[in-house]
Amino acid sequence: MYTPAEDREKNRLLRKTAAHRQELESEFKEITRRTEKFITHALIIGGTVALTYLLVRQLAGDKSKKKTKNKESLPETGQQGEEKSPFSEILTQLGTMLATQATVFLLNLAREKLSAYLHQNSNKQTDEHP
Numbered sequence: 710m711y712t713p714a715e716d717r718e719k720n721r722l723l724r725k726t727a728a729h730r731q732e733l734e735s736e737f738k739e740i741t742r743r744t745e746k747f748i749t750h751a752l753i754i755g756g757t758v759a760l761t762y763l764l765v766r767q768l769a770g771d772k773s774k775k776k777t778k779n780k781e782s783l784p785e786t787g788q789q790g791e792e793k794s795p796f797s798e799i800l801t802q803l804g805t806m807l808a809t810q811a812t813v814f815l816l817n818l819a820r821e822k823l824s825a826y827l828h829q830n831s832n833k834q835t836d837e838h839p
Contacts, residue, residue, distance in 0.1 A: 738834065745827050752823060756816040763809050 749823060749827060753820060760813060760816065763812060767805065767809060
């Protein structure tokens with residue numbers, strides 16, 4: 710059936726296959742590690758940009774520009790549009806601040822959960838392949 714030469718050839722091919730498999734697994738781990746790092750940085754940067762945008766928008770007062778624009782676009786018949794009461798303006802500002810705080814809280818929570826998941830995933834990978 711099998712000759713010793715065929716057995717040697719089969720063993721050589723099996724060793725070569727194992728070496729290729731190990732090389733592919735190490736390359737895959739490296740690509741996965743880089744991808745996880747890239748995604749984590751992208752999420753952190755995206756959250757920071759979104760937060761910065763919200764803070765700048767909140768501090769710059771974009772609403773004042775909209776109010777002046779609306780007043781200018783009204784026909785000058787002596788009647789102006791309904792003015793908001795100070796109470797409604799306070800409620801609007803309070804709602805905006807609460808939305809901003811909720812966004813910050815959720816972004817921090819997402820960052821913590823993502824970091825924990827990535828840390829757990831990397832620990833799992835190192836435990837599987839010491």
